[in-house]
Amino acid sequence: MFKGLSDRISQSLDRVKGRGRLTEDNIRQTLREIRMALLEADVALPVVKDFIEHVRERAVGQEVLKSLTPGQALVKVVNDEMVRVMGEAHDGLNLHGKPPVVILMAGLQGAGKTTSTAKLARYLMESEKKKVAVVSTDVRRPAAIEQLETLAGDIGAVFYRAESGTEPRRIAEQGLEHARRQHADVLIVDTAGRLHVDADLMQEVRDIHAAVEPLETLFVVDAMTGQDAARSAAAFGEALPLTGVVLTKADGDARGGAALSVRQVTGKPIKFMGVGEKTDALEPFHPDRVASRILG
Ligand code: GDP
Numbered sequence: 001m002f003k004g005l006s007d008r009i010s011q012s013l014d015r016v017k018g019r020g021r022l023t024e025d026n027i028r029q030t031l032r033e034i035r036m037a038l039l040e041a042d043v044a045l046p047v048v049k050d051f052i053e054h055v056r057e058r059a060v061g062q063e064v065l066k067s068l069t070p071g072q073a074l075v076k077v078v079n080d081e082m083v084r085v086m087g088e089a090h091d092g093l094n095l096h097g098k099p100p101v102v103i104l105m106a107g108l109q110g111a112g113k114t115t116s117t118a119k120l121a122r123y124l125m126e127s128e129k130k131k132v133a134v135v136s137t138d139v140r141r142p143a144a145i146e147q148l149e150t151l152a153g154d155i156g157a158v159f160y161r162a163e164s165g166t167e168p169r170r171i172a173e174q175g176l177e178h179a180r181r182q183h184a185d186v187l188i189v190d191t192a193g194r195l196h197v198d199a200d201l202m203q204e205v206r207d208i209h210a211a212v213e214p215l216e217t218l219f220v221v222d223a224m225t226g227q228d229a230a231r232s233a234a235a236f237g238e239a240l241p242l243t244g245v246v247l248t249k250a251d252g253d254a255r256g257g258a259a260l261s262v263r264q265v266t267g268k269p270i271k272f273m274g275v276g277e278k279t280d281a282l283e284p285f286h287p288d289r290v291a292s293r294i295l296g
Contacts, residue, residue, distance in 0.1 A: 001294060099184065101186050101234055114190050137171045148190055158179065169211045
């Protein structure tokens with residue numbers, strides 16, 4: 001996972017791991033290499049700075065230099081810091097409300113919102129035994145609505161189709177009424193994206209949010225993007241009361257910048273991670289497991 005980042009950090013830590021003694025110079029060198037690896041993985045700059053600062057503070061203290069196995073102590077500090085920036089423990093979804101509980105999906109076009117809507121529906125149906133309905137409010141892209149309808153059919157989720165010409169906000173409201181009539185436990189609302197953040201898009205998704213009052217508002221972000229992800233995350237975080245993040249495309253050759261940045265930028269936990277195109281390729285996000293995969 002996040003191969004480039006993983007290879008570089010592991011190589012750097014391998015050089016110090018087995019050593020019985022470490023000098024401050026060794027630590028400085030390792031920190032320099034880790035810093036470069038994070039920058040190359042396109043981690044947001046404030047996150048890199050903060051990461052290195054935290055590791056440095058602990059590494060030059062008693063904990064590492066005075067340890068009997070300083071190399072391993074340093075690896076542990078780096079691991080802990082990775083877990084910290086990604087959010088410590090796994091954060092699940094809050095579904096404690098009067099059903100149907102609403103989950104709103106927001107993000108840029110191509111981030112993986114529609115796919116993630118179907119994946120999340122499937123996950124909730126299979127793992128949590130919920131009855132799930134989905135609705136798409138992407139009126140500018142009829143193909144996106146059809147894509148969700150097909151996926152809903154594949155997984156057996158309730159799908160609501162509005163009459164053409166209905167406004168996005170109204171579609172969401174009708175979708176909620178439909179979900180209620182169908183006795184669904186959860187309604188997932190997919191929204192339109194744009195290639196870039198713009199005022200119209202933000203207003204549209206805010207209107208939808210106000211209309212259906214979601215318990216979860218998830219920002220969907222592509223792991224292949226690094227600092228761009230951090231920027232769009234910040235913009236969505238200002239416009240909407242986000243409750244979490246879905247990190248998509250963590251399979252393949254994602255560099256990992258988004259994974260390490262979005263928690264700090266939005267202050268919200270990554271709740272799920274997409275690891276493929278199929279509807280079963282969704283995993284709950286566990287910072288400690290992801291850190292272990294990165295550190296090999
Ligand atoms: P939307 O515009 O945000 O709704 O994005 P889509 O859901 O249509 O996804 C855009 C593209 O990304 C599609 O080709 C998806 O198959 C692909 N995709 C979405 N999530 C993942 C993932 O976790 N892994 C991979 N490899 N591809 C994904």
